Amino acid sequence: MGNRQSRPWIVSDELWSLIEPLQPEPAPKLAEGRPRLPDRQTLCGILFVLHAGIQWEYLPQELGFGSGMSCWRRLAAWNEAGVWDRLHAVLLKELRSKDKLDWSRAVIDSSRVRAARPGPKSGPSPVDRARPGSKRHLIVDGQGIPLAVSLTGGNRNDITQLLPLLDKIPPVAGTVGRPRRKPDALLADRGYDHDKYRRLLWQRGIRPVIAERGQPHGTGLDIFRYVVERTISWLHGFRRLRIRWERRDDTHEAFLGLAICLITHRHVQRLCQRQ
Template sequence: MGNRQPRPWIVSDELCSLVEPLLPKPGPKKAEGRPRVPDRQALPGNLFALHTGIQWEYLPQELGFGSGTTCWRRVAAWNEAGVWDRLHQLLLNELRSINRLDWERAVIDSSHVRAAPTGPKSGFSPVDRAGPGSKHHLIVDGQGIPLAVSLTVGNCNDVTQLVPLLDKVPAVVGQVGRPRRRPAALLADRGYDHDKYRRLLWQRGIRPVIARRGEPHGTGLGIFRYVVERTIAWLHGFRRLRIRWERRDDLREAFLGLAVCLITHRHVRRLC
């Protein structure tokens, strides 16, 4: 028999050692009943749902994850406690400590996903025959390492998320001196073409490199912008993120945050 494919939902000891200190301590049980499923079992269940896109009620309990209800409640609680934001910053700190973050330029873009149920941060999309959808907004460094991600309604204008997404980039430490959270330049396509936002970038000390509407293609930005498109493809490599099945926006944001951490952790393992 051939070699079996690795199971991506298995949490390595290395990753678990990073996550476990960040998890909130469980409170006392309010009533007697079944013992609490350990976090070490619930975390792979969430990774399984993220990788496969399976519905919570069909989560295979024979793999030891606990019930689907347990897993989605746990991932929502962890997201509310800021676990994924703190884990992401720890990983970025590690990359900066060895000078592996490219702050010379950052690249911003978005992708549209169809929303099966309607809910917060889902709306009628102009790119999907007015069907319900959401947008994933992403900013990456010059190599494609995720710096921040956000979720909005499907008909959200991309340029309006430029400043909020920049504000979500954490203050990254790891070297002597002040924390770093601003790239030297920001690259974007024509969807971000607006002089107001160019001025806002200059005010923050960031050089805007944004394609202008009405000008012919072939600006040369593609050789730098492809990294964000590649990272978006990595995000959508997680089947759970290809279609929004969650009515609750916090659950969707939890999966986005978890996926960003996994992608960043891959870079840490490759570069460190």
């Protein structure tokens, strides 16, 4: 199939072995017609759109992906079935089983993205002349491995998503004992500076390390916080995520969840290469 690096939409045997058991049973066909395209080929088409940033209707038919509409429907069905959430949990479990998740601290941040058209979970961006936009809120472990992501309107205050994002971290098994789902400390910039949320974090057994407004820069947090900014830049490396083209929020969230799985899978691959 050619060089995997130059064709990132090709699904490797190793990745497919993780995804295939998570696939929902296909709905029975109500009428005769074209045979259903294999899931793996359809996923390659979805990944092509994610990496190339093209619209569904421009998906190259000659590469065997099927129609853009078929890929879109399959992406929506898999997202509704929770495939990407379960795949992410499987990958995190693999990392924890090898003691490769850094629970000593987590880092939270957000990034804005312009929306091509208004829709659910979009809003006037305060930094883009009130044009419609969305925010992606991300929490990572101490190395930058994604733990959870969420989507809101571009005018949503970061601090409102602090607790919901913590709650979205899945319980991660992989070792003897109870699954883990919270870090020892949470690092954040001045956008999360509020005494109420510091108290709530302490109540959860999480030590807040949040920059304070009015204090000079150079407090030392940046040497730990850069990992979340790096992961956000990895998300922007998927061209389809640079602009929110979809009016439907669930479609954009499906792409976002898939991208988070791909980033996490890269960490698993690096782990395997070192062993």
